[in-house]
Amino acid sequence: MNSVTSTVRDDLSALIHPYTNLALHRETGPFVITRGEGIRVFDDRGSAYIEAMSGLWSAALGFSEKRLADAAMAQFNQLPYYHTFSHKTNAPAAALAAKLAELAPGDLNHVFFTNSGSEANDSVVKLVWYVNNARGKPAKKKFISRQQAYHGTTVASASLTGIPSIHRDFDLPAIPVHHLTCPNYYRLGKPGESQEAFSLRLAEELERHILVEGPETIAAFIGEPVIAAGGVLPPPKGYWSAIQAVCKRYDILLVIDEIVTGFGRLGTMFGSELYGIQPDILVLSKQLTSSYLPLAALLVSDALHDVLVSQSERLGAFVHGLTATGHPVATAVALENIRIIEERDLVGHVQRLAPVFQERLQAFADHPLVGDVRGVGLMGGIELVADKARKQPFSQPGILGSYVFRQAHKHGLIVRAIYDTIAFCPPLITTQDDVDAIFEAFGKTLHDATEWAHSQGLI
Ligand code: PMP
Numbered sequence: 001m002n003s004v005t006s007t008v009r010d011d012l013s014a015l016i017h018p019y020t021n022l023a024l025h026r027e028t029g030p031f032v033i034t035r036g037e038g039i040r041v042f043d044d045r046g047s048a049y050i051e052a053m054s055g056l057w058s059a060a061l062g063f064s065e066k067r068l069a070d071a072a073m074a075q076f077n078q079l080p081y082y083h084t085f086s087h088k089t090n091a092p093a094a095a096l097a098a099k100l101a102e103l104a105p106g107d108l109n110h111v112f113f114t115n116s117g118s119e120a121n122d123s124v125v126k127l128v129w130y131v132n133n134a135r136g137k138p139a140k141k142k143f144i145s146r147q148q149a150y151h152g153t154t155v156a157s158a159s160l161t162g163i164p165s166i167h168r169d170f171d172l173p174a175i176p177v178h179h180l181t182c183p184n185y186y187r188l189g190k191p192g193e194s195q196e197a198f199s200l201r202l203a204e205e206l207e208r209h210i211l212v213e214g215p216e217t218i219a220a221f222i223g224e225p226v227i228a229a230g231g232v233l234p235p236p237k238g239y240w241s242a243i244q245a246v247c248k249r250y251d252i253l254l255v256i257d258e259i260v261t262g263f264g265r266l267g268t269m270f271g272s273e274l275y276g277i278q279p280d281i282l283v284l285s286k287q288l289t290s291s292y293l294p295l296a297a298l299l300v301s302d303a304l305h306d307v308l309v310s311q312s313e314r315l316g317a318f319v320h321g322l323t324a325t326g327h328p329v330a331t332a333v334a335l336e337n338i339r340i341i342e343e344r345d346l347v348g349h350v351q352r353l354a355p356v357f358q359e360r361l362q363a364f365a366d367h368p369l370v371g372d373v374r375g376v377g378l379m380g381g382i383e384l385v386a387d388k389a390r391k392q393p394f395s396q397p398g399i400l401g402s403y404v405f406r407q408a409h410k411h412g413l414i415v416r417a418i419y420d421t422i423a424f425c426p427p428l429i430t431t432q433d434d435v436d437a438i439f440e441a442f443g444k445t446l447h448d449a450t451e452w453a454h455s456q457g458l459i
Pocket residue numbers: 056115116117118119121150151152153224228229257258259260285
């Protein structure tokens with residue numbers, strides 16, 4: 001256990017941690033992070049770690065961007081809080097909405113703010129239901145999502161999430177949602193099946209499902225351009241164009257969750273651009289503020305916004321919103337964050353750095369423990385397996401992954417273990433030298449993991 005500082009004592013006595021084994025936490029105590037500098041964070045003993053996950057896929061500008069702190073402070077001094085209910089507005093919220101409308105693809109010209117990605121996706125569900133009632137289609141309410149999708153942890157967004165552990169014993173899903181096959185080519189592509197054929201098979205599955213359920217009952221399809229928390233899964237070739245065509249055919253709204261992929265992660269401002277997707281609703285968060293303050297946004301098309309306005313003509317106020325919707329400090333930080341991304345051409349930087357990053361990632365493909373290496377832009381995943389030739393996972397999934405997660409700390413590296421897939425998602429400000437440092441530390445970690453796996457009889 002860490003030295004018993006007051007942080008450790010207070011944490012152990014009072015703090016409930018998300019995504020943490022709460023029983024184990026009582027034995028191990030917390031890992032205290034005290035400060036950040038560039039792409040590194042430091043613990044309470046002064047040890048440095050390269051944050052190769054940008055925190056939770058989110059700190060685009062790293063952990064010490066003073067301009068974001070200054071933007072927050074200036075806004076705190078001007079107007080620290082006001083709401084946007086009942087016609088009130090504030091300058092940063094309005095300016096950020098206009099900026100997002102300008103950046104977003106197509107006619108996604110109208111923006112609603114929440115504090116978190118989960119709330120944004122819950123808002124999507126309500127909004128879609130509301131719109132379909134207004135359009136005289138009250139039966140059109142079901143959502144289609146995918147197995148392994150991650151859309152959040154609040155009641156509706158966790159229902160959209162397609163990861164069984166997130167539903168178990170929480171009595172979820174709690175909304176009508178169907179999770180179709182995950183676009184995981186490595187695991188679910190058939191022998192000899194091309195990526196394109198796999199994509200068509202999944203689009204056919206979607207169409208069949210819609211026809212069985214009745215198109216008049218299916219409201220929307222939701223997906224991340226690249227599944228992130230569900231295992232770093234870039235889509236197989238042709239996937240999004242095939243899925244999009246089916247949605248169009250049956251008047252099914254396409255909700256694209258770019259909470260991870262937004263703002264340059266894939267080398268384009270949005271993943272939708274990379275994959276030729278035209279969403280009806282786009283959801284953003286994380287890199288929107290580099291997570292320096294909580295903020296998320298959902299953008300809707302002109303057509304959907306027209307329906308919202310017509311509902312108000314009928315019903316009066318649009319009665320949805322949060323105390324902090326359009327918070328002036330969070331939106332001021334987002335504006336400055338986007339300004340920096342543009343000024344420093346970080347999207348171009350990712351485009352230039354991605355080939356180097358992906359090459360370093362692929363260099364692990366021949367390692368005997370590595371079953372699959374996948375990635376796009378500054379995002380990557382390395383899936384560890386018990387038997388490479390047979391793609392056989394470990395009999396106890398996640399044991400080796402969590403060893404790698406812990407051992408990486410010893411080599412000054414923070415990665416994420418999604419069961420046995422090791423995820424990388426470093427800040428957009430990462431340099432080529434940093435990429436070298438990340439994979440050097442990971443190479444040492446994997447070396448240790450191989451010895452440990454032998455010693456434990458895992459391989
Ligand atoms: N969607 C995606 C794609 C995400 O990765 C996440 C968070 N990891 C969320 C939604 C939920 O966002 P939040 O944790 O801010 O509620």
